[in-house]
Amino acid sequence: ETVLDAAFFVRWMTAAAAVIDREADRLTELDSPIGDADHGRNMQRGFAAVVTALEAEPPATPGAVLTAAGRKLISSVGGASGPLYGTLLRRAGKALGEEPQVSAQELRTGLSAGVDAVAQLGGSAPGDKTMLDALVPGVEALATSFDAAATAAEKGALATVPLQAKKGRASYLGERSIGHQDPGATSSALLFAALAEVAK
Numbered sequence: 262e263t264v265l266d267a268a269f270f271v272r273w274m275t276a277a278a279a280v281i282d283r284e285a286d287r288l289t290e291l292d293s294p295i296g297d298a299d300h301g302r303n304m305q306r307g308f309a310a311v312v313t314a315l316e317a318e319p320p321a322t323p324g325a326v327l328t329a330a331g332r333k334l335i336s337s338v339g340g341a342s343g344p345l346y347g348t349l350l351r352r353a354g355k356a357l358g359e360e361p362q363v364s365a366q367e368l369r370t371g372l373s374a375g376v377d378a379v380a381q382l383g384g385s386a387p388g389d390k391t392m393l394d395a396l397v398p399g400v401e402a403l404a405t406s407f408d409a410a411a412t413a414a415e416k417g418a419l420a421t422v423p424l425q426a427k428k429g430r431a432s433y434l435g436e437r438s439i440g441h442q443d444p445g446a447t448s449s450a451l452l453f454a455a456l457a458e459v460a461k
């Protein structure tokens with residue numbers, strides 16, 4: 262079975278920063294009709310800070326990489342997505358502990374704990390038209406493969422279009438939030454796409 266070391270996790274965060282950079286305009290466009298048009302910029306700023314921090318001081322374990330990344334997102338992103346993604350990664354990092362290498366299934370278990378923490382912090386659940394609509398199916402499909410996780414997360418993001426938002430800024434629009442793809446679910450799918458890319 263594949264073992265994932267700290268360098269793999271740094272590559273994941275670096276690939277995530279790159280894909281977010283490429284897709285930043287699209288994320289901000291999605292955040293225009295149902296938000297405040299800053300999601301791309303928020304994610305760009307956050308992940309650029311993550312990469313800078315990881316390069317300056319490369320952590321020795323997978324858990325430490327995710328914990329450092331989460332901490333950086335919380336401190337550098339003002340919007341709702343900063344604390345939520347920060348909590349996802351910090352909680353997952355904590356779950357991975359101090360092992361120098363982890364398996365894909367340990368990563369899945371860790372991310373699952375992270376997703377639970379996001380739901381708790383956000384008071385949100387799948388179906389609320391949030392990042393959870395991509396994170397939950399993505400983490401579940403990690404039981405199969407990295408590619409399956411990327412596909413499931415992307416499908417989850419697309420499936421937010423007909424939903425009415427129950428949490429976050431989009432919920433202020435009520436029924437008018439229907440018909441738009443959730444920006445946070447879209448960026449979550451990008452995180453899984455980056456994971457699948459570095460696992461190849």
Ligand code: ADP
Binds near residue numbers: 296345385393429430
């Ligand atoms: P803000 O809304 O503060 O400007 P962003 O635009 O960066 O922050 O992020 C918005 C995204 O955050 C939404 O598209 C949604 O996916 C996610 N989000 C917002 N509130 C919650 C919540 N309570 N639970 C889970 N995700 C949320």
Ligand code: MG
Binds near residue numbers: 297298299340
């Ligand atoms: Mg926003």
Ligand code: MG
Binds near residue numbers: 297299340341
């Ligand atoms: Mg904002």
